[in-house]
Amino acid sequence: MESEPQSRNPQTEKLFLWASFILFCAVLAFTWSTYGDETDRLDGLRASERKKEQAFVTLERTREQTGRYLDRFSRDPEFVRDQARERMGVAEPGEIVIRVDGARTIAAPAKPAATAATPAPAGR
Numbered sequence: 001m002e003s004e005p006q007s008r009n010p011q012t013e014k015l016f017l018w019a020s021f022i023l024f025c026a027v028l029a030f031t032w033s034t035y036g037d038e039t040d041r042l043d044g045l046r047a048s049e050r051k052k053e054q055a056f057v058t059l060e061r062t063r064e065q066t067g068r069y070l071d072r073f074s075r076d077p078e079f080v081r082d083q084a085r086e087r088m089g090v091a092e093p094g095e096i097v098i099r100v101d102g103a104r105t106i107a108a109p110a111k112p113a114a115t116a117a118t119p120a121p122a123g124r
Helices: 010-075 077-088 103-107
Strands: none
Touching: 010 077
């Protein structure tokens, strides 16, 4: 005897399909949310990496300049003499050193002060 397939209840089939659809939508929403979060995190990491790379380049440039500066100090006595004169105010015998305090402010023209007009006293 062959058994006939039992037919399912149509309401049960609809419920199963809707439950599957809702589960699929929930998984899709979770995946989309995770993708967005990970994309934002990856963008942040890339920005951080760019900042670190710029800092590294700046440090390398500073290191090279410092190396050239030290090399010049060790090889060029005229440079050492000029630096000592400029930074410490050292003078050779017979020279007169004149220092002007606030020399940078002297170079810039001063803004004219606004004078308030005072009324003349009334004559008695």
